[in-house]
Amino acid sequence: xxNKTIAELSRGxxxxxxxxxxxxxxxxxxxxxxxxxxxxxxxxxEELALAQAKQADAQIAAGEVGALTGIPLAQKxxxxxxGVKTSCGSKMLDNFIAPYNATSVEQxxxxxxxxxxxxxxxxxxxxxxxxxxxxGAVKNPWNTDTxxxxxxxxxxxAVAARLTPCATGTDTGGSIRQPAALCGVTGLKPTYGRVSxxxxxxxxxxxxxxxxxxxxxxxxxxxxxxxxxxxxxxSTSIDTPVPDYTAGLNDDLNGLKIGLPKEYFGEGLDSGxxxxxxxxxxEYKKMGAEIxxxxxxxxxxxxxxxxxxxxxxxxxNLSRFDGVRFxxxxxxxxxxxxxxxxxxxxxxxxxxxxxxxIGAYALSSGYYDAYYLKAQKVRRLISADFKQAFESVxxxxxxxxxxxxxxxxxxxxxxxxxxxxxIYTIAVNLAGLPGMSIxxxxxxxMPAGLxxxxxxFEEAKLLNVAHKFQQITDHHQRTPAGFE
Amino acid sequence: MEWETVIxxxxxxxxxxxxxxxxxxxxxxxAEPNTQACTVDLGLPGxxxxxxxxxxxxxxxxxLAIDAEIAPRSVFARKNYFYPDLPKGYQISQFELPIVGxxxxxxxxxxxxxxxxxxxxxxxxxxxxxxxxxxxxGMTGIDLNRAGTPLLEIVSEPDMRSPQEAVAYMKKMHSLxxxxxxxxxxxxxxxxRCDANVSVRPKGQQEFGTRTELKNINSxxxxxxxxxxxxxxxxxxxxxxxxxxxxxxxxxxxKGETRSMRSKEEAMDYxxxxxxxxxxxxxxxxxxxxxxxxxxxxPDAKKQRFISDFKLSEDDAALLTASREMADYFExxxxxxxxxxxxxxxxxxxxxxxxxxxNREINDSPVSAGMLAGMILRIKDNTIxxxxxxxxFEAMWxxxxxxxxxxxxxxxxxxxxxxxxxxxxxxxxxxNPKQFEQLKGGKDKLMGFFVGQVMKQTQxxxxxxxxxxxxxxxxxx
Numbered sequence: 001x002x003n004k005t006i007a008e009l010s011r012g013x014x015x016x017x018x019x020x021x022x023x024x025x026x027x028x029x030x031x032x033x034x035x036x037x038x039x040x041x042x043x044x045x046e047e048l049a050l051a052q053a054k055q056a057d058a059q060i061a062a063g064e065v066g067a068l069t070g071i072p073l074a075q076k077x078x079x080x081x082x083g084v085k086t087s088c089g090s091k092m093l094d095n096f097i098a099p100y101n102a103t104s105v106e107q108x109x110x111x112x113x114x115x116x117x118x119x120x121x122x123x124x125x126x127x128x129x130x131x132x133x134x135x136g137a138v139k140n141p142w143n144t145d146t147x148x149x150x151x152x153x154x155x156x157x158a159v160a161a162r163l164t165p166c167a168t169g170t171d172t173g174g175s176i177r178q179p180a181a182l183c184g185v186t187g188l189k190p191t192y193g194r195v196s197x198x199x200x201x202x203x204x205x206x207x208x209x210x211x212x213x214x215x216x217x218x219x220x221x222x223x224x225x226x227x228x229x230x231x232x233x234x235s236t237s238i239d240t241p242v243p244d245y246t247a248g249l250n251d252d253l254n255g256l257k258i259g260l261p262k263e264y265f266g267e268g269l270d271s272g273x274x275x276x277x278x279x280x281x282x283e284y285k286k287m288g289a290e291i292x293x294x295x296x297x298x299x300x301x302x303x304x305x306x307x308x309x310x311x312x313x314x315x316x317n318l319s320r321f322d323g324v325r326f327x328x329x330x331x332x333x334x335x336x337x338x339x340x341x342x343x344x345x346x347x348x349x350x351x352x353x354x355x356x357x358i359g360a361y362a363l364s365s366g367y368y369d370a371y372y373l374k375a376q377k378v379r380r381l382i383s384a385d386f387k388q389a390f391e392s393v394x395x396x397x398x399x400x401x402x403x404x405x406x407x408x409x410x411x412x413x414x415x416x417x418x419x420x421x422x423i424y425t426i427a428v429n430l431a432g433l434p435g436m437s438i439x440x441x442x443x444x445x446m447p448a449g450l451x452x453x454x455x456x457f458e459e460a461k462l463l464n465v466a467h468k469f470q471q472i473t474d475h476h477q478r479t480p481a482g483f484e
Numbered sequence: 485m486e487w488e489t490v491i492x493x494x495x496x497x498x499x500x501x502x503x504x505x506x507x508x509x510x511x512x513x514x515a516e517p518n519t520q521a522c523t524v525d526l527g528l529p530g531x532x533x534x535x536x537x538x539x540x541x542x543x544x545x546x547x548l549a550i551d552a553e554i555a556p557r558s559v560f561a562r563k564n565y566f567y568p569d570l571p572k573g574y575q576i577s578q579f580e581l582p583i584v585g586x587x588x589x590x591x592x593x594x595x596x597x598x599x600x601x602x603x604x605x606x607x608x609x610x611x612x613x614x615x616x617x618x619x620x621x622g623m624t625g626i627d628l629n630r631a632g633t634p635l636l637e638i639v640s641e642p643d644m645r646s647p648q649e650a651v652a653y654m655k656k657m658h659s660l661x662x663x664x665x666x667x668x669x670x671x672x673x674x675x676x677r678c679d680a681n682v683s684v685r686p687k688g689q690q691e692f693g694t695r696t697e698l699k700n701i702n703s704x705x706x707x708x709x710x711x712x713x714x715x716x717x718x719x720x721x722x723x724x725x726x727x728x729x730x731x732x733x734x735x736x737x738x739k740g741e742t743r744s745m746r747s748k749e750e751a752m753d754y755x756x757x758x759x760x761x762x763x764x765x766x767x768x769x770x771x772x773x774x775x776x777x778x779x780x781x782x783p784d785a786k787k788q789r790f791i792s793d794f795k796l797s798e799d800d801a802a803l804l805t806a807s808r809e810m811a812d813y814f815e816x817x818x819x820x821x822x823x824x825x826x827x828x829x830x831x832x833x834x835x836x837x838x839x840x841x842x843n844r845e846i847n848d849s850p851v852s853a854g855m856l857a858g859m860i861l862r863i864k865d866n867t868i869x870x871x872x873x874x875x876x877f878e879a880m881w882x883x884x885x886x887x888x889x890x891x892x893x894x895x896x897x898x899x900x901x902x903x904x905x906x907x908x909x910x911x912x913x914x915x916n917p918k919q920f921e922q923l924k925g926g927k928d929k930l931m932g933f934f935v936g937q938v939m940k941q942t943q944x945x946x947x948x949x950x951x952x953x954x955x956x957x958x959x960x961x
Contacts, residue, residue, distance in 0.1 A: 080530045093529065100523060102530060199530040206760035234532050235762050313760055316562050319573020320527040324626065336624075340566055363564070363755035372757055 001026050002162040003479065006071055006219040009165060013060060013070045020060065020070030024053035024114050027072045031116065031163045034483060037144055040158040042077045042135050044117035045084050052114040059112060067222055069112030074167040076155050077118040078125055079105050079210070080199040088201045089121040089133040089151075092321045092328045092347035102199025103231045104168060104210050111226045119167050120154030123349045124318065125175055125203040127151050128421045131412050132351040139408070140183060141480040142446055146405035149179030149421075155213045156183035160447075161483040166214045166223055170200060172207045173306050174400075174425025177437035180213055181400035181449020184439045186466065186476060187213045188220045191457050192432035193238035195224075196231030202317040204310035205236070207429040215476055217438065217466035221245035224459060238457075245460050249467040254288030256465065257393040263299035264398030264424055272443030277399045280440040280450045283469060284397075292393050296385040301378045302427040303419060308362045308375035309430070315359030318352065354415065383431040390455045395465055399424055400437040400449030424451060434459045438466045439475035447475070485723075486687040489715050490695075491650045491680060492642035493707075495657055496635050497667045498611065498675040499542045505610050505634035506533030506576060513673050521613070521628035527571030532761050535560075539634040540765060542666040543583045543608050544775040546636060549664055549782055550603050552587025554772060560608075560762045564755040568626050569613035577637075579756040582607035583765060584636075589660070590784065591652040592802065601653050602641030611635050630674075636666070642681065642692065647711040651704050654678060655806075658704075659783055663808040677702040682714045683728070693718070694728040698735050698742055710735040714742050786811055794824035803832055809846045816853035821860045830856060834877050851880045859887035872896050872944050899946045905938065906954055908946070912937045913958065924959055931955065 001023055004012065012018055028046055035041055049072065056070035080086045080098035082105075087093045101109065109115070122132040130138040130153025138153040140146040141161040148157040152169030156179035159167050169176040171189035180187025188211045195210045202208060212223035225246070230239040258281065265274060285291065323329035323343030330346055333339030348356070362371035389396060401421055411418040428435040433453055440450035450469075454462040470476050504511055507524035523531045547554045561579035584606035590598050611633040616625035638657065644650045658676055661667040669676045683695035698714055701707045713735075718728050732751075733742040781789070783805050790801040790811075805811045810831070817827045835856065839849060859876055862868050868876060868891060879890045891897055899905055912934060913920050923930040931952070938951045 086529070088529070096529070098528065098530070100528075100531070197530075198532050201529040202761075204760075233534060235534055236760070312757060316564050316574050316755070316757070319564060319566065320529065320571065322566060322568075322573060324568050325526055325571060326528065336568065360755060363757050365753045365755070368755075368757070 002030060004165070005216050006068070006165050006214065006222055009071055010067050014065055020053040020056040020114060021050065023070065024049050024072050024116070027116055027164055034161060035163060038139050038141055038157050038161055039136050040120055040138050040154040040161070040163060041074070041117045042087055042089070042120050042154070043085050045115055048084060049114050049116050056112050056114060066111050068108070068226060070114065071166070072114040072116050072164060073108065074116050074119045074155065074158055074164040075105060076152055076168050076170060077121055078170050078201045079168060080201065081105050081115070081118065084118065086118065086201070087134070088125070089123040089135060090347065090349070090352070091134040094134065094328065096327055098199070100199060103196035103233065104227045105199065107226050107229070116164050119152070119158055122151035122153065123352050124201070124314070125151040125170055125172055126314070126351050126355055128174070128178060128418050129406070129411065130154065130179070131408065132349050134349065137408055140405045141483050142184065143405065146407055146446070147182065149182035149401070149405065151175040152213060153179045156180050156185055156187065159183070159185045159213050159215060160480060162479060166212055166219060168210060168227070169213050170208055170210045171429065172203050172310060173429050174422040176211050176213060177425050177435055177449065177451060178401050178422055180437040182405040182447065184447030184475065184478065185213055185215060186217055186220050186436070186438050187211065188224060188436045188459065188462065189428065189434060190224060190228060190459055191434045193236055194434070194457065194459065195227045196229070196234040196237045198231055198233040204313040205317060206313060207310060209429070216470055217463050218246065218249055221249060221463045240457060243460050245463050248460050248464050251464045252288070253284065253465065253468050256284070256289040256395070257292055258284055258289050259292050259294040259389050259393030259396040261294050261296040261299065261389070261396060261398060263296050268402050268420065268423070269399060270403040270443065273399050273401070273403060273448045276441035276443060276448035277397070277450055280469065281397060283472060287468060294389050294393060294396070296389060296427065298378065298381045298385050299427055302382055302430055303423055305375040305378035305382070306426045306430060307358065307419060308371045309379065311355040311359030312362045312372050313359065315356045315363065318356055321347070351415070379430045382427050386431045386433060395461065396453040398451050400451040404443045404446035404448060428453055432456070434462055436462045436466055438469060441475055487684045487719050488687045489645055489711070490642050490683045490685065490692055491644035491647070491711060493640045493644070493650060493653060494679045494681070495638040495654065496677050497638065497661050497669070499539050499634040499636055500665065500667050501536055501538040501542065501634055503536055504632035505536050505539045505608065507632050509632065511633050515629055517616070517625070517627035517629060519629065521631060525571065525628050525632040533576060535762060535765065536634065539608055540583070541775060543606065543636055544767065544771060545664050545666055545779060546606060546661065547584035547587065548772070548775050548779055549660060550587035550589055552603060552606070553585035554767055555581055555583055555585060556767050557581065558583040558765045560759045560765070561756045562759045565752050567612065568624060569615045569628070569631065571613065571628060571631055575610060575612065576759055576762070577609035578607035583767070589653065589656055591649065591656050593652065594648060599649065601643045604639045604641050606636055606638040609635050609637060647708040647715070650680065650711055651708050654707055655704060659807055663780055663783055671702050674702060678707060680707060680711055682711055682718070684715055684718045684722070694730050696728065696730065697732045699732060699745065700735050706735060706737050709740055710742060713740060717742065780808070794818070796824060796828060800828050800832065804828060807846070813846055813853045817857045817860070820854070820857035821864065823860065823864060826860055826863070827857070830860060834874065838881055850883060851877065855880050855886055862887055862891060866898055866900065866947060867891060868896055868898055869944060869948060872898070896945060899942055900950065902950065902954060905946050905951060908938055908941050909934070909951070909954055909958065912941065
């Protein structure tokens with residue numbers, strides 16, 4: 001059952017091949033048996049999952065079935081879940097149980113899905129290797145000596161290892177796409193404003209966007225259809241209709257214009273990854289796509305601009321974790337200042353502290369113009385690059401990550417090298433565009449990701465482009481050894 | 485040396501919207517601690533602010549009323565600092581692009597003149613919660629009911645030159661926000677409070693002296709006293725060879741003094757930046773038009789109308805338009821009595837006196853406009869005299885009912901039967917023959933004595949004019 005896609009499981013449930021409870025117990029059993037080696041879950045919500053599964057079975061029996069009724073999934077531990085701990089990968093929230101559901105959670109619950117648990121992640125989504133989690137590093141199922149990528153590393157690893165058919169993620173600078181690439185799964189970061197941020201613990205509010213990690217583009221289309229939509233509780237969500245993302249999956253790609261930015265194929269790109277991406281692009285040519293060489297001239301400014309904007313917003317967003325109302329509070333504070341300093345000092349990890357410091361510095365009086373304001377201008381330049389590119393192409397393609405999964409601990413002490421692993425994904429967040437990563441092939445038995453970037457609100461096109469590729473390739477069907 | 489005082493005020497007025505500026509929680513005052521704080525007000529992780537449109541309309545109304553520029557696009561910014569009653573670790577405010585730009589307010593001066601005070605800007609922001617230091621033995625309690633209550637911060641130009649001008653400005657602003665019904669202006673509950681920027685300079689000098697900012701002023705009396713104290717302190721300091729330090733000072737109303745809170749060096753860096761959770765506020769011409777149409781008659785216009793339509797004096801009109809409630813009360817009374825002057829006298833005299841004595845607002849006067857008007861009608865139709873009316877008023881105030889009922893039950897109806905008055909008069913003349921002769925002989929002052937005696941005998945119920953009339957006839961006889 002665990003090798004089936006959501007689309008297949010959905011048919012199986014409706015046709016009575018198995019019940020949601022059986023399906024749920026099957027995945028719970030796999031998590032219990034196999035996750036010790038991966039550490040991809042922070043919380044397994046067995047009781048809730050079985051209750052939801054039974055309810056789904058009752059709905060199926062009554063004929064009240066949606067496409068996702070009874071489908072198990074996992075939520076990244078950044079999405080608030082009513083009654084189930086939401087830690088955000090931090091000691092700070094190890095004791096935090098939200099009295100509300102994130103909008104995404106609410107919508108997926110309403111669609112009849114079953115929540116297996118909450119997946120591991122970099123602390124407050126800050127990291128590209130899932131090594132900054134308070135709950136320990138997540139391992140890549142393709143090679144447990146390597147990282148799964150981050151920050152949605154738990155979600156990507158769990159989907160790759162068939163511990164869940166789907167997991168949600170969030171992407172601030174590549175946190176869905178990069179782990180999807182490193183773990184060989186399909187990950188979609190929607191247009192900024194497409195999925196509500198309500199109840200999704202903020203890292204960098206102007207960049208954060210939730211989306212699905214699945215095995216196939218078709219599954220991603222089904223999940224996105226439920227997650228997407230206007231939410232009056234999020235002022236930055238956009239009130240535009242949600243299309244049926246599955247409707248155009250098989251549209252013909254003949255004449256599709258694919259832009260290849262020269263900046264995405266230069267120095268720093270692992271040759272194996274480059275080869276895999278080029279091989280994937282050859283498949284598109286066979287389907288009648290036209291390749292256009294393009295330039296995104298401000299690409300080199302994306303990482304520096306991102307590491308001003310994201311830390312600046314995070315330094316403010318994380319101020320609410322002060323030990324006063326919820327979360328961690330130090331023992332026996334001697335006064336208010338001591339309580340603030342020790343609560344935050346003891347509960348935040350090194351990477352979170354580093355970013356708070358960078359951000360507070362960038363916003364401080366006298367430096368604001370030189371850093372924050374400048375970075376916002378760079379953001380506009382980057383958006384303008386994409387805008388111009390989309391005048392001549394339908395989608396942009398390139399590698400998701402410059403290298404395959406790197407070794408655990410390899411970059412942990414070198415933040416700059418770590419930051420550069422998001423070099424191809426960050427610009428997409430700065431511009432607010434939708435982006436996907438799909439399995440493009442393998443380099444030394446480790447997955448390589450193809451990134452597909454679309455114009456605003458063209459998720460349906462991305463899914464169509466990804467789905468057609470998956471119809472003629474089997475990279476997305478390969479299963480890591482030990483998890484078959 | 486002669487010194488000149490320079491004052492600018494920052495007024496914080498809580499807006500009277502039903503719910504908070506970024507959440508749906510109620511803004512009602514006085515609930516049990518933390519019962520009116522929702523997940524947004526508590527700053528829980530993942531929850532997001534959503535702007536209350538009512539607060540925006542109120543800011544627009546205010547901007548229009550002071551003839552200010554309303555920004556077509558304004559931006560909410562985060563003001564970052566740690567404090568236990570500031571749940572998110574930042575206050576959502578407006579910084580570079582406030583909703584209301586330059587405007588002005590005209591105040592009346594003691595010498596009868598007027599002065600235009602510039603308003604630099606007014607911006608929307610959220611209030612913080614409250615820290616409670618009593619009852620927690622070495623700890624601090626936090627009440628977040630107030631957190632997220634919408635505030636309009638109104639910043640004036642440094643245009644005021646005396647504590648009295650500052651008070652006049654604050655009072656005028658207070659009256660305005662109440663006229664506009666955008667704030668209840670309740671100063672005891674902290675709905676209307678201000679900080680004052682104060683400096684002194686030698687008279688004639690162009691540049692400003694170093695200023696201090698006085699915090700925590702929540703009454704008209706305190707604003708005057710705090711500034712007076714601070715001006716004296718600064719002058720004394722300079723005259724003794726010292727220098728004023730730019731700093732924030734706290735006004736202590738119990739001791740009547742200001743004391744240093746933090747210096748400029750210790751001033752916090754708030755790391756303002758645009759709040760990425762909120763979109764810029766776009767104000768369309770339609771919204772402005774709607775705002776214009778919703779504006780009530782403003783105090784200055786109302787005062788002019790009272791003067792021209794009701795032939796009231798400048799002073800009377802000013803008093804009666806000092807608050808919208810007062811003006812409404814007056815207009816309700818004269819609609820019935822059709823006698824502006826007599827009605828104005830009763831409102832400014834007896835009614836205001838009783839209100840002040842019991843420290844009540846006109847809105848909770850036990851004597852309603854209808855009741856007062858009913859009583860004035862009885863004065864006008866000679867059922868009671870002005871003197872008896874005071875007794876009736878007092879009875880109405882005490883809750884004994886309408887004027888007519890009181891007049892009946894207490895038998896206060898004026899005696900208009902001239903036969904009855906004449907017989908009383910005859911008795912008094914008989915008892916005071918000497919005085920009567922003197923009066924006849926031309927000692928006119930004694931007229932008052934006889935009328936007074938009649939009034940006394942009739943317990944004030946005789947009509948004094950009628951008594952006069954009858955007395956004159958007696959003298960001619």
